[in-house]
Amino acid sequence: MKATQQLEQQLKRRSKAAKLEIWGRVVSFSALLLIVAVVVAIIGFVASKGIATFTSNHVNLWDFLTGKQWNPNITDANGKPEVGALPMIVGSFLITILSALVATPFAIGTAVFMNEISPNKGAKILQPVTELLVGIPSVVYGFIGLSVVVPVTRAIFGGSGFGILSGTCVLFVMILPTVTSMSADALKSVPRYYREASLALGATQWQTIYKVVLRAATPGLMTAVVFGMARAFGEALAVQMVIGNAALMPNSLVSPSSTLTSVLTTGIGNTVMGSLQNNALWSLALVLLLMSLIFNLIIRLIGRKGRLQ
Amino acid sequence: MSKKRWVQGLVLVVLLVLGVFAYQTRQVSHAGESITAVGSTALQPLVEAAGEQYTGEHLGTFVNVQGGGTGTGLSQIQEGAVQIGNSDLFAAEQKGIRSTELVDHRVAVVGITPIVNKKVGVKNLSTKQLIGVFTGKITNWQQVGGANLPVVLINRAQGSGTRATFEQFGLNKSRSKTAQEQDSSGMVRSIVATTPGAISYVAFSYVDKTVQELDLNHVAPTEVNVTTNKWRIWSYEHLYTKGQPTGLTKNFITYVQSPAVQKTLVRQLGYLSPDQMQVERNAQGHVKQLGGTK
Amino acid sequence: MTSKKQNQLAIGALYGIAGLVVLILLALLGYILVSGMPKLSWHFLTSPAKAFLSGGGVGIQLFNSFYLLILAMLISFPIALGAAIYLYEYAKDNWVTATIRTAIEILSSLPSVVVGLFGFLFFVVKLRLGFSILSGAFALTFFNLPLLTRSIEDSLRTISDVQREGGLALGLSRWETVTRVILPAAVPSILTGVILSAGRVFGEAAALIYTAGQSAPALNFADWNPFNISSPLNPMRPAETLAVHIWKINSEGIMPDAKAISSGSSAVLVLAILLFNFAARYLGKRLYKRLTSA
Numbered sequence: 001m002k003a004t005q006q007l008e009q010q011l012k013r014r015s016k017a018a019k020l021e022i023w024g025r026v027v028s029f030s031a032l033l034l035i036v037a038v039v040v041a042i043i044g045f046v047a048s049k050g051i052a053t054f055t056s057n058h059v060n061l062w063d064f065l066t067g068k069q070w071n072p073n074i075t076d077a078n079g080k081p082e083v084g085a086l087p088m089i090v091g092s093f094l095i096t097i098l099s100a101l102v103a104t105p106f107a108i109g110t111a112v113f114m115n116e117i118s119p120n121k122g123a124k125i126l127q128p129v130t131e132l133l134v135g136i137p138s139v140v141y142g143f144i145g146l147s148v149v150v151p152v153t154r155a156i157f158g159g160s161g162f163g164i165l166s167g168t169c170v171l172f173v174m175i176l177p178t179v180t181s182m183s184a185d186a187l188k189s190v191p192r193y194y195r196e197a198s199l200a201l202g203a204t205q206w207q208t209i210y211k212v213v214l215r216a217a218t219p220g221l222m223t224a225v226v227f228g229m230a231r232a233f234g235e236a237l238a239v240q241m242v243i244g245n246a247a248l249m250p251n252s253l254v255s256p257s258s259t260l261t262s263v264l265t266t267g268i269g270n271t272v273m274g275s276l277q278n279n280a281l282w283s284l285a286l287v288l289l290l291m292s293l294i295f296n297l298i299i300r301l302i303g304r305k306g307r308l309q
Numbered sequence: 310m311s312k313k314r315w316v317q318g319l320v321l322v323v324l325l326v327l328g329v330f331a332y333q334t335r336q337v338s339h340a341g342e343s344i345t346a347v348g349s350t351a352l353q354p355l356v357e358a359a360g361e362q363y364t365g366e367h368l369g370t371f372v373n374v375q376g377g378g379t380g381t382g383l384s385q386i387q388e389g390a391v392q393i394g395n396s397d398l399f400a401a402e403q404k405g406i407r408s409t410e411l412v413d414h415r416v417a418v419v420g421i422t423p424i425v426n427k428k429v430g431v432k433n434l435s436t437k438q439l440i441g442v443f444t445g446k447i448t449n450w451q452q453v454g455g456a457n458l459p460v461v462l463i464n465r466a467q468g469s470g471t472r473a474t475f476e477q478f479g480l481n482k483s484r485s486k487t488a489q490e491q492d493s494s495g496m497v498r499s500i501v502a503t504t505p506g507a508i509s510y511v512a513f514s515y516v517d518k519t520v521q522e523l524d525l526n527h528v529a530p531t532e533v534n535v536t537t538n539k540w541r542i543w544s545y546e547h548l549y550t551k552g553q554p555t556g557l558t559k560n561f562i563t564y565v566q567s568p569a570v571q572k573t574l575v576r577q578l579g580y581l582s583p584d585q586m587q588v589e590r591n592a593q594g595h596v597k598q599l600g601g602t603k
Numbered sequence: 604m605t606s607k608k609q610n611q612l613a614i615g616a617l618y619g620i621a622g623l624v625v626l627i628l629l630a631l632l633g634y635i636l637v638s639g640m641p642k643l644s645w646h647f648l649t650s651p652a653k654a655f656l657s658g659g660g661v662g663i664q665l666f667n668s669f670y671l672l673i674l675a676m677l678i679s680f681p682i683a684l685g686a687a688i689y690l691y692e693y694a695k696d697n698w699v700t701a702t703i704r705t706a707i708e709i710l711s712s713l714p715s716v717v718v719g720l721f722g723f724l725f726f727v728v729k730l731r732l733g734f735s736i737l738s739g740a741f742a743l744t745f746f747n748l749p750l751l752t753r754s755i756e757d758s759l760r761t762i763s764d765v766q767r768e769g770g771l772a773l774g775l776s777r778w779e780t781v782t783r784v785i786l787p788a789a790v791p792s793i794l795t796g797v798i799l800s801a802g803r804v805f806g807e808a809a810a811l812i813y814t815a816g817q818s819a820p821a822l823n824f825a826d827w828n829p830f831n832i833s834s835p836l837n838p839m840r841p842a843e844t845l846a847v848h849i850w851k852i853n854s855e856g857i858m859p860d861a862k863a864i865s866s867g868s869s870a871v872l873v874l875a876i877l878l879f880n881f882a883a884r885y886l887g888k889r890l891y892k893r894l895t896s897a
Contacts, residue, residue: 017776024778025693031685032694032703035748039706042713042721042745073404073467074484109620117617126621128880129628135799135876136631137806139849140869144634146853151503160461160504162489173627180624204610234714236809237850245466245490256489265716265809266492269350269378270468273388273724275405277468278380285717289709296708300701331829345733350817350854357818373841375734376817376851390728493854495861 043289050286053279059083064283070247070263072277083280085260087249089287092259094250095164095239096232099171103179104225106172108214111183116195116209127184133177142241145170150242157254162244165253170238175228182227186220187213222302230295234288236261260284343371344557348382348395349470351494351512352546355417355578356395359565362574370557379403379470386411386549392558394549397470399592408592412553416565417546417580420513421475422530424498424520428505431455433524439479442508445486450506458506462488463497465510474544475510477594479525510542514579532581538588538596545590546580632873639870642863648871651821652848653858661868663819666835667842668875671736671815672805674838675743680797682744683751690752691759692781711749715809718745723813734841739815746810747800754796758789791891798883802876808846816841817851845872 014022053059059081067084074082110130114122149169154161190213198208214221244256245266264284271278346356353376360372377385379396383406386394397419400408423439425431429450434442441447442460450458464485465472471494476485491497494515501507502519513530516522522530525540534540554562564570571582589597646660653659686707694700722742732738762785770780786793819842822835829836843851849868852861 017779021776021778024781025689028685028689028693031682032689034682035686035710035752036703036706038745038748039710041725042710042718045721045725046717069487071467071484071487106620106624109617110624113617113621117614118621125625128884129625131799132877132880133628133631135802135806135880137808137846137849137872137876139806139808139846139853140635140872143849143853143865143869144631147638148634154504160463160489160500160507162500173631176624177628204606206610206613207606210613236714236716240492241496241853245492246488247490248487258490261714261716264714266466266490267468268716268720269376269381270466271378271380272403272405273380273384277404278384285714285720288714288717292709292713296705299708300705347734353817361821371820373734373816373820374818375841377813381813385728388728390731495852496854 046282046285046289049279049282050289051283053083053276053283057081057276057279059276059280064280065089068249072271072280081276081280083276083283085284085287087247088258088260088263088284091164091243091250091257092233092261092291094257095167095171095243095259096229098164098168099175099232100225100229102168102172103176103228107176107179107224107228108183108221110180111187112209112214114180114184115187116205116213122184127181130177130180133173134181138174138235138238141170141174142238145238145242153254159254160244160256161254162242162256163252163254164243164250164257166242167239167259168253170242171232171235174235174238175232178231179224179228182224183217183221186217186224189220190216219302219305223299226295226299226302230292230299233291233295234261236265240265260288264288342369342557343373344392344561345373345375346382346393346395346548347375347377347385347391348393349379349397349546350376351397351419351470352395352417355546355574355580356393356548356565358574358578359570360561362570363561363564367560370561372557372561380468383411383549386551389551392550392554393562396547396549397544398473399545399547400549401592402473403468410551411549412551414548414550414554414562414566415545415583416548416562416570417575418535418543418583418586419546419580420530420532420535420540420543421471421479421510422513422516422540422542423475423479423508423510423523423525424501424516425523426501426503426505426507427519427521429455429458429508429521431523432521433527435526436479436481439523439525440481440483443480443485444483461504461507462486463500463504463507463509464488464490465494465497466490466492470544471510471512475542478541478543479510512579532585535581536585536587538590543581545583635866635869635873639866639868639873642867643870647867652819652864658860659858659864661845661848661864661871663822664843664845664848664868665871666822667736667815667819668805668844668846670835671739671743671811671842671844672801674736674740675747675804676797676801678740679744679747679751683748683755684793686748686752687755687759688781691756692777692785707749707752710745711753715746715807718742719810719813721745722810727814733839734814734816734818735839736815736842737838739811739842739844740838742810742814743804743807746807747804750800750803751797754800755789755793758792758796759785761792762788791887794890795883795887798879798886802879805875805879806846806872808844808850811844811847812850815844815847817843817847819843819848845875 054061064083064085066086068086069082069084070087071082110126114126145166149166150161153166194212194216195208198212239259240262243258243262245258245262246256247258250257264281267281271281353374357374360374364370364372379398382394382396383400383403385391387406400406400411431450431453434453438453447453448460450456450460494511497509497511498515498520501509528534528539530540535543548562550558571584575582587599589599648665649662650660651663652661719742722738726732726738726741727734766784766788767780770784824835827834827836845868849865852865
């Protein structure tokens, strides 16, 4: 009787492996929880600070999003502070879209070359170079922008050389490696037999690339582009050095303008915590955060569509 | 497996022993004797250099100097998170600061001058003309007797001390129109130097051969003119403390205000010493003649 | 006929694009290296920076960059590894997992300024860590976690399910399969991912300006006791990194050779990242050979 009970207990006891299993599960899950906690903390923090502009400083949300005057130090005729973020929002979008427009053909072209036309050269030259460039710090990009791109823009178009065009040039080079390597991954995931089938049907290489490979890889390519846009949207230091930081509606590509990040980095040190000026800057950060949320949702949506096909 | 455990245990013990040993042999005199000064990036080099000299002379102390901007400095000193707040402005001028709680220690005087690109061909402006240029009424340098070049305004960031001083005393409190803003003096100078028609303003120490400084109403931007307030665009650099300073904070501030720093570092970095001034100015901009002692 | 011509034309165009991209990228690298090379010397790499005189180096900044990187990696790697294992090996494919993934993605696309400011208000001010290497390492961890998690997860994905099934079929638990079978196989690609993300962390500036600080106090390289304030190992001292240094001298640098120093520092930074990349490639290949042939 006792012996059987003991045996039963022994059998029912968790084995060492099972304990380890639980331990491993708990440890890895808590690591994940930690990351989630960090994300929630940051989002909560930025949101609480950013919303203060509207709750405790009573700025109208609509005025904030559509106003064209950004002078948080000054109140307008109605006694309301001038915190119109439209110039920055427009500037951010313009610069993001333009740099993505320029970078996409180059990135996809290079990725196609790496994968389809000359995999040998691709692996030997292009891949190392692009991977290296992903790692170049944004300060260095800004520094080059300042010493090369801005003077060239100035020489060609006049004015001060600072503006959306210079910013686009810098961002184009900055996101190019990211988009290229992600596009290359997308192309790599297209099964080999797609290509073989197409070539066997008598299609030329270009027709195979254009009609089969690129079509099949479209969701992945779009993800790459949107990811590049998200990076461009959130970039601060490099853009700040070349865009000119004038809170004006951009009326041409070579007039100084500003982005959400450039105003944020320029102004945050000069304002006092808890004041309207400071809160208004945090609201800009909140807009940035929401935008990166939207970019992510878009990437996800594209990914899901790709999977369904 | 058991051998591995053993090695792991040994490593752990060695680390522990080393840690305890390190803790025991730490330089006890260093503990607790450190202060932090945060704020104005313009003032940072001076305080940093003074801090290094001071800690070199007084072993066992440590002065930690950080930038972050005037606003950061003032809000941190108000919170009591740091011991010294470096500021380009009077605390009373900064919105959101309860200046009555803070004690002002002036450590330097900085003169600010308008600078223009060399191609502009203007060397003197009247205050009225300067205001016209910065408020956008004057859009071509021809209108003030210069070359046929459009005016390109370059401002410092909103809330920067240099800009506040320039607008108050250079533009008689008129507000500059919205234009390009730059974060720092070095950047402003290099942009003005390379952009035809550009105008901006920097501290005297940033003026070099690449840009043209402007006389204002035929008064030259010189240090002598600042000391007599003939050149009106100048401001103090402040170290703020919360309440009266004590201990190391007090000693350090006294050191910065002493001739040992005022006659050497302050001058080397292109500032004037408050001791040289023949006038005094308060937060409201009222100027008082100092009783003719010098 | 036309399709053949089209083919030639298109492929020619692709050659052109690829060539152009390589050209742009090489020109970029060349520019950085050529303009920075003249500044590089043993003296430049080892001597401390000077606040306002010429002839300063980046010795302390370089050391700080590496130290900070190692600390940040020590903190973030275990967390990222755990999270990646859970996400790929355990998590069910439902909306909770999807939400978590989205959250991590958001963290990765967050502007680093925001991370830096959060780090400033939380670690520096609230937890009273001050401007220190530790605050900087935590901020970098935030910045690094999503990248690292994603890259480790990708590495796990490259290990075929056959290996997992094999492990499970041998009667190993899931955790044992992961630690004994999957991880060893994934080590080379995990390592590559870690080194590549180290490159990005190495060059990060915006997240560090307000956390690790913008000043590099003199260090005593003979003193390796981490409890002493001037010891290079002290995690509570402020530490300006190379990337922050470039940013600072570009904005407020008043030393006469600021431009040369910033080109020199950029070249050092790029060379370091080049080194990381080659190391990643080399180690990855060697480990792969070793682990797969064994």
